[in-house]
Amino acid sequence: MRSTKHLTALLHTVLQELGLPWPEKTTIEPPKDKKFGDLAVNCALLLAKQVGKPPRTLAEEMAKALLGASADIAKAEVAGPGFVNITFTPQFWQANIVRTEEQGDAYGSSTLGKGKKMQVEFVSANPTGPLHVGHGRGAAVGDSMVRILRFSGYETQAEYYLNDAGNQMQTLGLSIWLRVQELVGNSTVPFPETCYQGEYITDIARGMLQENATLPTLPEAEGRQLCYETGLALILDGIKNDLKNFRVHHDVWFSELSLVANGEVERTLNAMKASGHVYEADGALWFRSSALGDDKDRVLRKSDGSLTYFASDIAYHANKYNRGFDAVIDVWGADHHGYIPRMRACIEALGRPAEAFDVILVQLVNLMREGKQVAMSTRAGEFETLEDVLKDVGVDAARFIFLSRKSDSKLDFDLDLVRQRTMDNPVYYVQYAHARVKAVLRRAAEQGIGTQASSSLALLQEEEALDLLRCLDRFPQVVQDAATGCAPHFISYYLMDLAGLLHKYYAVHQVVLAENLEQTAARLRLLQSVAQTVKNGLLLLGVEAPDSM
The missing domain is CATH 3.30.1360.70 (Arginyl tRNA synthetase N-terminal domain)
Incomplete structure (x- = not known):
């Protein structure tokens, strides 16, 4: 500030x-x-x-x-x-207009992170089904965090960790295979509750049958493997398409399977064993995490020789730092809260400082329709997909609402409210501030009145104008606080404040005054600075700033 x-x-x-x-x-x-x-x-x-x-x-x-x-x-x-x-003095605050005009789309940016290389890993949903509304919140948080960090001068990479190894992938293959057998009448037993229940599994099976009618006759192991490979590819394509439509971009899609295949997991565990952080007991391999702040030691390789998820996670984070990142930010579901201490212990065991690792927790989204919560169960296949929500309310509304609260607090997403074009709708409230200014500027231009740089800003003495100017002054600091605090919601809170002050100013003061062009030009410059700041803030949230509504 x-x-x-x-x-x-x-x-x-x-x-x-x-x-x-x-x-x-x-x-x-x-x-x-x-x-x-x-x-x-x-x-x-x-x-x-x-x-x-x-x-x-x-x-x-x-x-x-x-x-x-x-x-x-x-x-x-x-x-x-x-x-x-x-x-x-009023003159001190009025100078904010000149700063905003000079910096334009860069207003609020900084060199805070110059020379620092960051990575944000987010969404990383298991490719076992379409993205649901909860994934959407994590996607909005992670993508906005990347935008804020880049705006603050950090070299930032966005990454998706693809969980393409482990039991869930085998379950995916089995689920599709059993639906294939069911569709051709070969199944006489109920579909297992432990398999993925969604209609999308049946759709994949039906599509595979259309492509290859001999699929059901394959040996089971071969058939399940083919179902897994095809299902993974189709679901992953769907995830990528949903994220693209949601204005979310990942620079890297990192395969968990690649860590195991190239021996990186074993190399990482051997290195940690050599440094004394890993030991063997009861036929298993353990991480001595209790010595680094965790409540107990953790198993890395079970007595049957299979690796735990945690072993792959350690190797994955070691890989991140080996790629040259100064710090990494993981965006996790709030149900992974208990996982943080052991991962922090892992980071310390890898020889990295505590500040080189941060986690943003994302709480559940309660989807509301007609005043009632929509029941959702991912395993049972009963959930609102991100695709459906975007079709219902649009990208702007979804992103803003997802980012309208602190990410680790539960969020009620009222579908009926965000469809309304009223001031009760927070998305409309902020976007309308930008559109309102643009409408005023168009009306002024039609009368031959512009925002002359020579206009006297000293005429902006009203308390409502000074409140707007003080709020404009806050924006660069809000962006920096959002970057250092891993808190994209700071931006949405700020935009609500700024929009509220703009709407109040507009209600009290007539902007275009035919009898006082100097006063009009000064007020137009004030409003233009507000619109520029709203636009810059919305861009950090991945939300458009419309010129008309």
């Missing part, structure tokens, strides 16, 4: 002139009530004892020094036990 950075620099200068050190616990933040100013500083409270002065006395000295240090400060007042409240 430009205001915070500016005040921080001024404070450093003032404290140096007063012969005082910079307190480690200094806070510079907006007061709870804006009538007390734009920013509040607690330095005097922290330094009073060291200086031997009452906090308010020291605060008065600091306030006087700050007031004289910059023409940007309109007021510096002492409040409470010793806070200094700062109020900036």
